[in-house]
Amino acid sequence: MRSRVLCGVAAAVALLVTGCGSDGGSGSGSGSGNASPAAGAAAAGPAAAGGFPVEVTDCAGAGTTFTSAPRRIVTSNAAGLEMLLQLGAGDRVIGTGFPPGKGSLPAALAEQGAKVPVLGDMVIPKEKLLGSGADLYVETFADMSGMGGAMGSAPTAQEYAAAGIKRVFLASTACAATTQGPQRDLAGVEDDVKRLGRVTGTSAKAEELVAGMEQRIGSVTAALAGVAADRRPTYFFFDFDAGTKQPVAVCGKQVANAVITLAGARNVFADCDADFRPVAWEEVVGRNPDWIQLGVRDKGSEAENARAFDEAERFLREFPATKGLKAVQEGHFLRIGSEVTTIAGVRNAETVQRIAATVHPDLVKGGQ
Structure with missing residues (x-):
């Protein structure tokens, strides 16, 4: 075991997904009727011709109205940036924090993504964000002012308003800890895509992206229809970069729980009523998973x-x-990155297929 200072900061960022500061919002999404992180953040009514005005509400129900599409967008990290690039709004992104590592974006987006100015290697400094000239800030996580220290303080609602910056959260991560019940489908992620599409005037593309997600997930669901719940293998997401002294589990409210569930596996920590929770190795051993995902954050190269x-x-x-665990003894490891599993994005659906093709190879194909 060894200390990982920078990775510890990244883990702390993940653990900060405990609430929503301001303008999140959501639309309707597909799924099986489970609680969605965006359930309290739906569009407030039909938009006028051209798609505007658009009103979205945050996790607490406070509304924000967009009378036109934003022209200068800053994203808190690579997840929001990738979603905007996929929506075709990447030419309006003027800066990001937590930039994507080299090779981490899909090939078709990499060149454009690399041109986006980096305003912060981690959290964007308050003064830089407020002085960026942005009219929209897309935030993947909840308000991070609680980080303090190296993370600095976050702008207040009044400071955002004075700078002319409206905010939209990816509610499936930012609001996850405040929702009722676990995430068992990707309805919340689909809502994030649709909401960002409405706000940026790219709804047609958003619908196309969501349709692609649903098609991929639907094929997996159909293939696994005959697999009883008690025959589905147990699964542990090992967040290696969060440190090895005390593992950090992905719980029922985290996006990863939906990914694992849709892939035909059972998250061994689905029963903890949170999004993330530090656990003891004894707890992992006691649940003795059939499969372990080596959740490594992108390092910039293969x-x-x-x-x-x-x-x-x-x-x-x-x-x-851990060396005596069933998964370890049988070599049942999955090498799938953390970001496409635990953070909202179109590629969550691809991760579902990859996991399903690994743990149910006779039923699901095309996992790579």
Whole structure:
């Protein structure tokens, strides 16, 4: 075990998904009727010709109205940036925090994404954000002012208003901890795509992206229809970059729980009523998962990612508490990055298919 200062900061960011500060919002999404993180953040009414005005509400129900599409957008991290690029609104993004690592964006988006100015390697400094000239800030997580210290303080609602910046959250992550019940489908993520599409005037593209997600997930659901719940393998998401001294579990309210569930597996920590929670290794051992995902954050290259996956697997094979686990003994590891599993995005549907093709290889194909 070793200390990971920077990764610890990243883990803290993930653990901050405990509420929603301001303008999140949501639309309707598909799914099986489970509680959606965006359930309290729907569009407030039909838009006029041209799609505007558009009103969205945040996790607490406060509304924000857009009378036209924003022209200068800043994103808090790579998740919002990727979604805007996929929607065709990437030419309006003037800056981002937590930039995507080299090679982490889909190939078709990489060149355009690389041109977006980086306003902060982690959280964008308050003064830089307020002085950016943005008229929209897309935030993946909840208000991060609680980080303090190196993260700095977040702007207040009054400061955002004075700077002319409206906010929209990716509610499936930012509002996850405040919702009722676990996430079992990707309705909340689909809502995020649709909401951002309405706000940016790219609803047609948003519907196309969501349709693609639903088609991919639908094929997996159909293939697994005959697999009883008690025959679905148990699954542990090992967030290696969060540190090895005490593992951080993805709980029922996290997007990853929906991804795992749709893939025909059972998250061993689905019963914890949160999005993330530090757990003891004894708890992991007690639940003895059939499969373990080596959740490594993108390192910027295939070679670096491979080394990180190797290191994560080596730890589990050598650590006294985990080397006897069923998944470890059988070599049941999945090398799938953290971002496409735990953070809202169109590629969550691809992750569903990849996991399903690994744990149900006789039923699901096309996992890569």
